[in-house]
Amino acid sequence: MAFDTTQLIPLLPEIILLVGVSLVLVIDLMVTDKERTWPFMLTLFTLLAAGCTTVMLADGTTQVVFDGTYIRDPMSDILKASLLFLAVPVFIYAREGLMKSGQWRGEFMTLTLFAILGMMVMISSNGFISLYLGLELLSLCLYALVAFNRDSSKSAEAAMKYFILGALASGLLLYGISMLYGATGKLDFPSIAQAVVGKESDIVLVFGLVFVVIGLAFKFGAVPFHMWVPDVYDGATTPVTLLVGSLPKIAALGLAMRILVDGLGELQESWQMMLIILALLSMALGNLVAIAQENIKRMLAYSTISHVGFIFLGILAGSDEGYRAAIFYVIAYAAMAAGAFGVLIALDRKGLEVDQLHQLKGLNEKHPWLAGTMLLLMFSMAGVPPTVGFFAKLFVLEAIVSVGLTWLALVAVFFSIIGAFYYIRVVKHVYFDKPTDDVEVEVGGAAQVMLAINGLAMLALGLFPAILMNLI
C-alpha cells in the first residue's frame, strides 16, 4: 500500500506521546530543580494532549493503517483515553511518594511514559508483531521501574523475579504465536480470523491458543501465572506498585480482546473454558489468600488477582455485553487501584513506606479526608452499592448470566462475599480503631485534591454508571 501522511492521523496520540517523552528526556537533563517542575508539567501536558487527541479522533469508526499493523477502533479509543487520563492521577500520586523518599528522578517519568506508549501500541495492534512489540516495550519499562529503588535489595529481587518470569511468559506467548502462524500462515488478526473459520477444533490452533492464553494470563496475573504479582507489588516502591497495579490492566484487556476476540473469535468455545478455569482459580485463590495478609500491598496484590478473575468473566461471556462489562470493569478497577495506592503514598513519611495494615489504624482521627477516600475506594473494590465497583460486578454478572453461565455467577458472588471481608477490615481499621502512633499525615495539596476527586468519582460513577457505560 502506498504511504501517505494521512495514515499518521490515527497515530497522533502515540506520536504526541513519543515526542513528549523525548522532550522530557532531554529537558530533564537540564533542570537542577529538585522538584523537576518543568519536566513534570510537560509530562502532564503530554498525557492530556494525547488524551484529548484520542477523544477528538474517536468517531466510532474503525481505521486500519500501516499495512494492517495498526488499528484504531471504538475499543481502542475508550481504552486509550481512559489510560491516558488515568495516568494523570498516577503521576501526581507517584510524584508525591517519590519526593518523600527522595527518589524523584527524571527516569521515572520517561520510563513510565514509555510504558504507557507500549500499552497504547498493544491496545492498537492489529497483528501479533506489533502486539508483541508493544508488550515488550511495556514490560521492559516495568522491569526497570520495579528496580527503581536501587538501594533496596527487595526491589532488586522483585525485579529479577519479574524479569525472569516475564521472559518465560514471553517465550510461551511467542511459541503460541508461532503455532498460530504455523496453522494459519498469517500474523494480522483479521486474516487469522478468516483463516480459522471452520477449524474450531484444529489441534494445532488450540495448542497455540493455550500458549497465547498463558501469556495473557501472566500479563493479567491470573492463577497459576500470578506468582510474580505479590512479590512485585510488595518489592517495588509504592509509586511503582501504583503504576504496575493500575494502568497495565487496561492494556492487558486490550491485548486479550485483540487476540481472543479479533483474532480467534471462532475458537471461543475453547478459550471460554480456559478462561473459566483461570477465572475460578484466580477468584478463589486471590480472595482467600488476601485475607491472610498483614501487608496491605500484598493484600492489594491478591485483590488484583481476584479482580482479574472478574475481568475474565466479562471476556469469557463472549457477548458484546460481556466485552463492554469487562471494559467497564477494567477502567473502574484501574481507577480504584490507583486511588488505593495513592492513599498509601499519601500516608508515607519521609523515607518510610506505609505498607502494614495496622499502620492505617485510626486514620479517620488523623486525616478524615484520606479516611473518607479510602472508605469509598474499599467499598468500591468490595462492590458495595452505590459505588462504581458494584456496577462493574453487576454488569459482568449480568453478562455471564445472560449467556447461561449462572453457576459461574453464583461462584463469583460467593467469592466476592469472602473478599468483602478484607476490604471492610481496612475500613474498620481506618474508622474504628485507635491510632497506634501520633505521627502527623503530611500530604501535598495536589495529591490530596486528586485523591478526593478519585474517591468521589467512585461514588459519582456508581450513582451515574451510564456516564461511563454509554461511552463504551
Next chain:
Amino acid sequence: MSVEKFLFYVFAAMLIFASVMVITRRNPVHSVLFLVLAFFNAAALWMLAEAEFLAIALVLVYVGAVMVLFLFVVMMLDIDLSEMRAGFMKYLPLGIGISAVMVVELLMVVGPAYFGLDKYAAPAAKAADYSNTEALGTLLYTEYLYPFEIAAVILLVAIIAAISLTLRKRPETKYQDPSKQVTVKKEHRLRVIKMEAEE
C-alpha cells in the same frame, strides 16, 4: 538422502547437543562457549533454508558481540558454583518428570502428524540472484515500518533503563572533574595566614 537433508540432520543434532551442554556444564565459561556453538549451528540451519542474511546476522550479532560481552561478564564475576548446584539434585527428579510430560505433550502436537511435509510443502527455491537482504529491507521499511519503529523505541528504552539502573553518583567515590581542575585559582588552594612574628 540428499546432501541438504544430511547436513540438516547433522546441524540439528549438533544444535541440540550444544544446547544440552549449555545447561549441564559445571563451568559457566564452558556453557557460554557451547552456546556459541549452538548459535553457529542455528546459523547453519538458516543458511540451509536460504536465509543467508539472517544467518550472517546471527553470527555477527550474537556470536561476535553479545556472546563475547557475555563471556567477559561471566569471567569477571565470581560465581560460586557449589551454591548454584546445591538445589540442582534436589529438583532434578521433579524437573525430569515435568520435562518428560512436557515433551510428550509437545510431541503429540508438534510432530509429523500436523507438521509433516505433506502439510507444509517446501517453498520453491528462489532464483540465484534473489537478494534476501533486499527483500528483508524492503519489507522492514514498508510493510513492517510500524513494528520497526516500535523496535527502535524499545532499544531506546533499553538504554535508558540500563543507565537508570546503573549510573549513580556514589558519595564515597573520589573522581576528578577536569573543568574544576582547570578553573582552579590560587585562592582555592592557598591560604595566607598572618601571624604575629615570634620573638
Next chain:
Amino acid sequence: METIYLTIVLAPLIGAIIAGLWRNQVGKAGAHWVTIIGVGISCVLSIYVLLGFTHGDAESQNLSLYTWMVSDGLRFEIGFLVDQLTAMMMAVVTFVSLMVHIYTVGYMAHEEGYQRFFSYIALFTFSMLMLVMSNNFMQLFFGWEAVGLVSYLLIGFYFKKETAIFANLKAFLVNRVGDFGFILGIAAIAMYTNSLDYAEVFEKSAGLANEQITVFPGTSWSLMTVICVLLFIGAMGKSAQMPLHVWLPDSMEGPTPISALIHAATMVTAGIFMVARMSPLYELSETALSFVLIIGATTAFFTGLIGIVQNDIKRVVAYSTLSQLGYMIAALGASAYAAGVFHLMTHAFFKALLFLAAGSVIIGMHHDQDIRNMGGIRKYMPITWITSLLGSLALIGTPFFSGFFSKDAIIESVHLADRFGTNYAYYLLVAGVFVTALYSFRMFFLVFHGNGPRDEHAKAHLHESPWVVTVPLVLLAIPSVVIGWFTIEPMLFGEFFKDAIYVDSANDVLAHMGEGYHGALGFVVHGVMQAPFWLALGGFLTAWYIYMMKPSIALDIKVRFDWLYTILDRKYGFDELFQFVFAGGSRMLGKIFWKGGDQFLIDGVAVNGSAHGVGWLASVARYLQTGFLNHYAIAMILGLIGLVGWFVILQ
C-alpha cells in the same frame, strides 16, 4: 421546561450541600441565606409552573431524564411527571417550606446546630420534591425514604436529649413497618407489569384487574387488592394512620419549624398524595378502598379524642394533624381523591400556621410547652393571637374559611359514596367535627385567654416574636382563610384534576355532588344547614363554656369519667401494646435468635466456622508463595501442562 424542573429540584439541594458541608465557612447568616434563596427559587418557579396549569395552557409532562440502569428489561430511571396534581403539591411544598425557612431564622436564632438545621430542611425540600415530581416507583421510593431519613434526623435534632432519641428511633421503626408493605407493593407491581414507570404500570394494570394470586397456600386474592393494600400500608406509616400513628405525637420532640413543615404540612401528606397518584390502581379494587376508608375514619375520630386531654401545646396540634390526616384518607377511600387532596392543601396552610403560631408562643414562654402554664397571652402577642384564631377557625370548619370547604366536601362525599364501611365512616367523621372544635378551642382559650401566665417571671419576659416569625404567620394566615373559596370549584368540581386523577365513573361521588353545586356561596349556604356546622358550633360553645365560664367543670368531668380519661390519656394503650407486645416480643424473639441462631449457629458455626475455615485455607494457600523463583516457574509450567493436557490431549 426540563431546565425549570431541574432547577426546582436542585436549588434546595445545592443550598443544603453548601450549608451542610461548608457550615463553618458560610457561618450562620450564610447558611440561612443560601438555603432560603435555594428554596425561594424553587418556590417562585413552582408557582410559575402551577400558574401555567391554571391560567396558561400547560400540558402535563412526562420526562425521563436519566436511565440509571436497565436490569432484565426493568428500567430504573430518574424522571419527572408534572401534571396538575404535582404542580399543586410543588407549590404547596415549596411555599410552606419557604415560610418555615424564614420562620426558622427567628426560632432557631440561639440554638446550636443552626447551619445543620438549615441544611436538613433544605434537604427535606429536595427530597419531597423528588417524591412528588417522580414519574416512576423507584424515584418515589427514593423520595419516600429520603424524607423519612430527614424526618428521623430532625426529630433527633436535639440528639443529646434522651426523649428525642427515643422518639426518632420510634418514628424510624414504625415507618419501617409501613415501608415494608410499601416496597412489597412496588415489588408486586414490578413483578406483574415488569415496569416501574407510572404511565406504563397504569396502562398495564387495567389488564390485571381480574388477576387472582395466591399469597398463602389455599387462599385466592385479587392482585389489585393486594397491591393497593400493601402500598397503603406504606401510606399508613408515612401519613400516621392507626395503628401506625404512634410515632407522630412523639415526633414533636423535634424543633417546632419542622413539626410544621414535615409533620403537619408536607411529609405526612405523602401518603395521601401517593394514593391519589395511584388512583388508577385503587379504582380497580373496591376492597382496598373500603380498607382505606375505614382506617381513615377511625383515625380521624379516635385520635381527635386524644387531643382533648393533651396538655403539651404541640401535642394537641399533633393529634389534630392525625385526625385531619384521617379525614383526607377517608376521602380517598370514598374515591373522592380530589377532595382528599383539596383538604391536603388547605390543611397544609392552616396547620403549618397553627404549628408556627404554637412555636411563636413557645418562644414567648421560653420553651415551656405546657398549656396549663399559659393563659392571657393575647395581650402580649397580638399577631400570634389573631393568626392562631384564624387558623383554628379554618381547622374547625367555619363557613367561608378554607377548612370548611374541604372538610364539608369530604364528609359529603363519604355520605354519598356507596361501598362497605361508608356509614361507619360517615358517623365517625361527623362526630369528629365536634371533637375538632372542642380540642381546638380548648387549647386556644387556655393559651390566649383567661388569667395570665402563672409564672411571674415568664410573664415579665413575654412579648411578641420578631418579624421573621410573625411575617410567615401572616403570610400563611391569608391562604388559610381564603384559598378554599377560590379553589373549590376548579379542584373539586372542575376539570383541574381531570388528567391527573382517575375515577371510575361508577364511583365518582364528586361528580354526583357537583350536580348540586352552584358556586361557593351556595356551598356555604348548603353547609350551614347540615349537621357538621352545628356540631362544630357545639364544640366551640362547649369549649367556651367549660374553659372560659366554668373551669371547674373540666376537673369535675375528669374525676367523674376517670376511666375514659385514663383511656384517652394512655392513647388507647397503643404505645404500651407496641412497646411491650411488639417491641418486647420482637426483642425476646431477637434474643432467642441472637443466642441460639446468631451466636451459636451463625456466628459460631457459619461465620466463625467458615471464617476459621477460610482463614485456615488462606494461611495454607499463602505458603504457595514461597518467594523462590524456581517454584514460581514450576507453577507456571505446571499450569501450562495442565491446560495443554486438558484442551489438547484430552480433546
